[in-house]
Amino acid sequence: MPEYMTPFTTMINLTNGVIPNAVVVQKRYLKDMEGLFADSRAEDAEMINNPLLYEVHEATNNPMEEGQLRYSTTTIYPGKVGGEYYFTRGHYHEIGNRAELYMGLAGEGYLLLMTPDGEINVQHMTPGAMSYIPPFWAHRTINIGKENFVFFSCYPSDAGYDYESIVDKGFAQIVVEQDGKPTLLPNPKWTK
Ligand code: PAN
Numbered sequence: 621m622p623e624y625m626t627p628f629t630t631m632i633n634l635t636n637g638v639i640p641n642a643v644v645v646q647k648r649y650l651k652d653m654e655g656l657f658a659d660s661r662a663e664d665a666e667m668i669n670n671p672l673l674y675e676v677h678e679a680t681n682n683p684m685e686e687g688q689l690r691y692s693t694t695t696i697y698p699g700k701v702g703g704e705y706y707f708t709r710g711h712y713h714e715i716g717n718r719a720e721l722y723m724g725l726a727g728e729g730y731l732l733l734m735t736p737d738g739e740i741n742v743q744h745m746t747p748g749a750m751s752y753i754p755p756f757w758a759h760r761t762i763n764i765g766k767e768n769f770v771f772f773s774c775y776p777s778d779a780g781y782d783y784e785s786i787v788d789k790g791f792a793q794i795v796v797e798q799d800g801k802p803t804l805l806p807n808p809k810w811t812k
């Protein structure tokens with residue numbers, strides 16, 4: 621006989637991403653992102669202010685076992701470091717074949733995806749956009765607007781996070797403001 625978990629419902633504020641009874645709220649400041657922005661001088665200069673770039677509200681602590689799901693919201697604040705829009709650290713899933721679903725709730729962002737070979741894919745996310753992250757793609761979200769960019773994520777509980785590969789190599793492309801528009805450029809720090 622399986623042990624039956626009790627079903628439950630979580631309330632989510634669809635405009636600001638707040639989950640009132642979140643089990644974990646993570647706040648990521650610039651100092652948590654050291655070395656990730658392409659313009660190191662701009663990053664160093666901004667470190668004095670150490671702005672809050674984004675926060676994650678985790679709705680559950682469902683068991684980290686195959687078959688279970690977890691879900692969360694992420695709010696990325698508007699801002700730039702050396703012309704590069706604020707983004708999440710980005711990761712591969714530790715168990716590489718685990719997929720994920722994102723849904724845009726407020727504001728405007730890019731979902732930047734990359735295979736281990738450095739192939740890049742970009743999805744434009746606005747409220748209602750449902751973006752699928754297939755297995756094995758690294759993923760990072762970027763606020764390309766002037767308002768908070770808020771999205772919902774749902775992922776297998778056992779997916780895990782591989783941040784180290786991104787810290788070591790970065791993403792092959794960056795998103796910077798050029799002529800007032802978000803523009804993809806090769807990342808000068810990228811190493812294959
Ligand atoms: C998301 C991310 C969240 C924050 O829930 O964890 O948006 O991004 P980083 O984890 O890269 O800092 C997700 O993709 N979970 O698997």
Ligand code: ZN
Pocket residue numbers: 711713720759775
């Ligand atoms: Zn993920």
